[in-house]
Amino acid sequence: MSTATMTSKGQTTIPKDIREGLNLQPQDQIQFTMLPDKTVIFRVKKRNINELYGSLHDETREAISLEKMKAWR
Numbered sequence: 001m002s003t004a005t006m007t008s009k010g011q012t013t014i015p016k017d018i019r020e021g022l023n024l025q026p027q028d029q030i031q032f033t034m035l036p037d038k039t040v041i042f043r044v045k046k047r048n049i050n051e052l053y054g055s056l057h058d059e060t061r062e063a064i065s066l067e068k069m070k071a072w073r
Contacts, residue, residue: 002015014024022044024030029045 002018004012004015006012018024024044025046031043031045033041033043035041
């Protein structure tokens with residue numbers, strides 16, 4: 001079990017064994033979720049929205065016009 005101490009400014013350092021185990025890198029984001037029983041879960045968010053640009057692009061598929069998309073509503 002790892003322990004960390006919070007500073008007067010609300011900051012803490014994630015212990016080294018946890019950082020290494022999760023392969024945390026600078027700029028990685030951590031999402032905190034508090035459950036009703038005060039248990040806190042945190043998840044590492046490694047993807048940046050800019051990394052997703054073009055991931056759905058398929059050159060073999062015909063583009064759909066904005067008008068057709070609006071008609072599907």
